Amino acid sequence: MNTKxxxxxxxxxxxxxxxxxxxxxxxxxxxxxxQLLQEGINRPGEMVRAVDGLSTKVLNQCLKRxxxxxxxxxxxxxxxxPRVEYQVTELGEQFLAILAQLEALQKHIDTRD
Amino acid sequence: MNTKxxxxxxxxxxxxxxxxxxxxxxxxxxxxxxQLLQEGINRPGEMVRAVDGLSTKVLNQCLKRxxxxxxxxxxxxxxxxPRVEYQVTELGEQFLAILAQLEALQKHIDTRD
Numbered sequence: 001m002n003t004k005x006x007x008x009x010x011x012x013x014x015x016x017x018x019x020x021x022x023x024x025x026x027x028x029x030x031x032x033x034x035q036l037l038q039e040g041i042n043r044p045g046e047m048v049r050a051v052d053g054l055s056t057k058v059l060n061q062c063l064k065r066x067x068x069x070x071x072x073x074x075x076x077x078x079x080x081x082p083r084v085e086y087q088v089t090e091l092g093e094q095f096l097a098i099l100a101q102l103e104a105l106q107k108h109i110d111t112r113d
Numbered sequence: 114m115n116t117k118x119x120x121x122x123x124x125x126x127x128x129x130x131x132x133x134x135x136x137x138x139x140x141x142x143x144x145x146x147x148q149l150l151q152e153g154i155n156r157p158g159e160m161v162r163a164v165d166g167l168s169t170k171v172l173n174q175c176l177k178r179x180x181x182x183x184x185x186x187x188x189x190x191x192x193x194x195p196r197v198e199y200q201v202t203e204l205g206e207q208f209l210a211i212l213a214q215l216e217a218l219q220k221h222i223d224t225r226d
Contacts, residue, residue: 007165011144014219018138021215025131031124052120070225091221098214102134105207106127112183112204 020069020095021102029054029062034088034096037072042085071095133182133208134215142167142175147201147209150185155198184208 024030032054036047044063048056063086066072071092077083088096137143145167149160157176161169176199179185184205190196201209 008145008149008163009165010141010167011148013138013141013144014216016222017215017219018134020218021131021134025126028123028126031126032121035124036121050121052122054123070222091218091225094214094218094221098211098218101207101211101214102130103127105133105204105211106130108204108207109129109183 017095020071021098023065023069024071024095024099027062027065029058030066031099033059033062033066033072033086034099037086037088042087044084044086066092069095130208133184134211136178136182137184137208137212140175140178142171143179144212146172146175146179146185146199147212150199150201155200157197157199179205182208 029051032051033047036042036050041047041050044056044059047059048054063072063074066086067074070089073087073089075085075087077085142164145164146160149155149163154160154163157169157172160172161167176185176187179199180187183202186200186202188198188200190198
């Protein structure tokens, strides 16, 4: 038997999904937006009206970043006046499930000893 | 009916668990250490021998951080010579399950057109 142990190489972090967690938590309104979407509030104007301290500009930045990551879809309806809604994508659903588990883990941490 | 929408307040990110993800992915050997532990390689000396490019100093920093977060337990055996082993805690198991899902999400992202 060879006495030399099998060498294991470095395991690389999933950079994109890890960056998603960091960025989304960095964008302080993302979690609020997900909550609004769950409540069926999916138009930017409604969102701004529903949340204290949320401006249109900041919301748009937040929505844009979420669309870039593929977490949200922007759906434009060709109506008069034009209507825009946001929806959680399939990838987004997976991502939100992970965020929910991080939240559960936080509760676990908070209740330790 | 009141026309004023119910105001929703900002939802705060679970700071500690989010920081765990960032820190663990930032510590470039953590994922390798978890893999070693899964393979039953749980003593620092064995770990260094099993992994190319991993130094004792860097490994110890990585292990220490994981113990601080409560992901790993350090178990010291009162033997001659003294023996030290690392184990994944219950919290750690939960955390590793989340990391596995982030990895799966990454594969989902990578296979998008």
